[in-house]
Amino acid sequence: MENVFSHLNQIDPIRENIIKGLQSIQQTEGYLSDDALIACSAYFGVPLAEVEGVVTFYSQFKRVKPGKYRISVCDGTACHIKGTPLILEWVSAELGIASDETDDDGLFSLETVSCLGCCSLAPVLSINGEVFGNLTRKGVLRILKRFKRQSK
């Protein structure tokens, strides 16, 4: 809990700064744990239910701890048209996780993100920031295999 508070001490403890506080924690931790929400509630002096409401309302906030390999499938317009739903289906089928989930080993997590800024390569995904484009089913499976091998 103390660790979570350390992210907040640069921010004025007023209600208007709840989102800023949550963003700050998420930027460092990669997600918002129960402890993070409790810390925000105490720090900003608002009921926990209100903090949970804010987190639920804004899709930018993640409640699930990301895996060692964070798979971000682009769902910007160009990628969506060129097959984001299929990419998600292939990754899900291979890893047994849906979007916004992390596998039981904590190895892979899956999420959708908005435009990654390389639309000419659509459809695109990134893993821990490394971008892969012009994806096909075969290509997706090859990429996942590489990261599975890397994890051993």
Ligand code: FES
């Ligand atoms: S829409 Fe996917 S990279 Fe721009």
